[in-house]
Amino acid sequence: MFAFCGRGGIEMPRLGEVFTGRVRDVSSAGAGIVEHPGGRVFFVSGVWVGEEARFRITGFRNRFGYARLEELLAPAQERVTPRCAHHGPGPSDCGGCPWQFVDYGAQLAAKENRLKAALSPLGLADKPLPIWPSPRPYGYRNRAQLKTDGERIGYVAAGSRRIAPVEDCPILTDRNRTHLRELLEQLPNSRWRQRKRGRWTTVDMDEEGVSIDRRRPFRQGNSDQNLRMRDWLKARLAPLDRRLPVLELFAGSGNFTEVIADTGFEHIVAVEGVGEAIDRLRARGLPGVETWRQDLFADGAWRRLGRNLEEVGILVADPPRRGIENARGLATAARKCRDLVYVSCDPATFARDLGVFLEAGYSALEIQPLDQFPHTPHVEMLAHLHRDV
Numbered sequence: 071m072f073a074f075c076g077r078g079g080i081e082m083p084r085l086g087e088v089f090t091g092r093v094r095d096v097s098s099a100g101a102g103i104v105e106h107p108g109g110r111v112f113f114v115s116g117v118w119v120g121e122e123a124r125f126r127i128t129g130f131r132n133r134f135g136y137a138r139l140e141e142l143l144a145p146a147q148e149r150v151t152p153r154c155a156h157h158g159p160g161p162s163d164c165g166g167c168p169w170q171f172v173d174y175g176a177q178l179a180a181k182e183n184r185l186k187a188a189l190s191p192l193g194l195a196d197k198p199l200p201i202w203p204s205p206r207p208y209g210y211r212n213r214a215q216l217k218t219d220g221e222r223i224g225y226v227a228a229g230s231r232r233i234a235p236v237e238d239c240p241i242l243t244d245r246n247r248t249h250l251r252e253l254l255e256q257l258p259n260s261r262w263r264q265r266k267r268g269r270w271t272t273v274d275m276d277e278e279g280v281s282i283d284r285r286r287p288f289r290q291g292n293s294d295q296n297l298r299m300r301d302w303l304k305a306r307l308a309p310l311d312r313r314l315p316v317l318e319l320f321a322g323s324g325n326f327t328e329v330i331a332d333t334g335f336e337h338i339v340a341v342e343g344v345g346e347a348i349d350r351l352r353a354r355g356l357p358g359v360e361t362w363r364q365d366l367f368a369d370g371a372w373r374r375l376g377r378n379l380e381e382v383g384i385l386v387a388d389p390p391r392r393g394i395e396n397a398r399g400l401a402t403a404a405r406k407c408r409d410l411v412y413v414s415c416d417p418a419t420f421a422r423d424l425g426v427f428l429e430a431g432y433s434a435l436e437i438q439p440l441d442q443f444p445h446t447p448h449v450e451m452l453a454h455l456h457r458d459v
């Protein structure tokens with residue numbers, strides 16, 4: 071690879087080159103962000119904000135690049151010893167918990183900062199309340215997806231398409247750790263062999279069991295934090311008029327539907343796209359709840375909800391990371407809606423959608439972040455918006 075000079079005689083980065091830099095931030099995927107002396111930005115796993123180090127360039131993508139830590143010159147005070155033997159930034163290490171080497175308090179501060187940065191263009195940087203830490207920083211994860219090729223079982227390695235085999239996983243709940251031990255005892259297993267390159271057998275587990283090559287219905291991944299979310303929702307709904315029709319979007323198997331029904335609302339429509347989830351929701355037989363299976367990202371999704379949307383007084387939405395993609399259409403169609411509870415797992419799409427609801431006349435009464443997934447950059451938000459109609 072040739073070195074070449076850009077404008078002004080600054081040397082452009084080369085593959086394999088080692089440069090010295092300071093980590094200026096962390097990305098939404100958890101990697102350190104470092105600037106090359108030539109100005110190009112590189113993502114580096116396993117480094118923390120403020121650290122000075124030597125980095126080796128490993129690849130380029132569009133205007134960015136990737137590098138790996140070569141030598142840590144000034145480590146951050148926030149560094150701690152990871153509890154998991156499989157944690158690390160290397161190509162054969164597990165990529166599941168990229169921040170396990172960082173003190174938990176510093177992780178929480180980074181999550182708060184990310185949310186503030188996302189809300190800053192809306193003038194709401196100071197709106198979020200302090201983040202709720204996970205009561206259990208380890209042993210919290212009640213669901214997980216692993217991969218196996220019949221010889222090994224593990225997670226997908228950091229920044230690669232390889233299985234990082236694991237013998238244990240301390241973020242899993244005790245029950246899931248037991249599932250993992252039982253799965254390991256079944257290796258080698260010819261039924262789990264890789265049928266195609268890059269296509270492993272998938273192992274989904276949760277507190278209820280293990281499925282091979284079949285996704286289990288969504289559930290909130292941290293049971294302690296889910297209880298807090300449910301309590302929060304109940305407290306926000308409690309003062310509202312029970313006669314107002316409630317529309318719940320992305321209802322899953324009814325985790326929040328149950329809270330809405332328990333609060334005593336008379337008419338609730340719960341909408342969800344996955345058949346197995348809606349079957350479970352129906353099987354709960356919740357009073358006042360009508361279930362509706364629909365793809366909420368399809369064109370015309372709001373139109374198809376018809377009067378359920380036109381008449382709604384209270385909206386509850388808990389979308390996947392994509393957020394409520396056509397929030398403008400939703401805000402326009404739900405013209406009688408006064409209260410909107412938005413549960414989000416992505417600060418960027420949350421801020422995008424929030425901007426639309428603010429334009430539609432809502433104001434943000436409360437934004438409560440919480441940590442569902444310690445040692446990862448994931449951050450969850452609970453928001454209560456209101457407008458007078």
Ligand SMILES: C[S@@+](CC[C@H](N)C(=O)[O-])C[C@H]1O[C@@H](n2cnc3c(N)ncnc32)[C@H](O)[C@@H]1O
Nearest residue numbers: 288320321322325342343344365366367388390
């Ligand atoms: C973050 S989960 C929330 C589930 C539920 N509120 C809970 O607490 O368990 C998002 C839900 O959106 C559903 N979903 C994803 N894509 C969808 C789509 N295109 N249309 C409708 N629902 C969808 C998922 O199946 C999942 O149940």
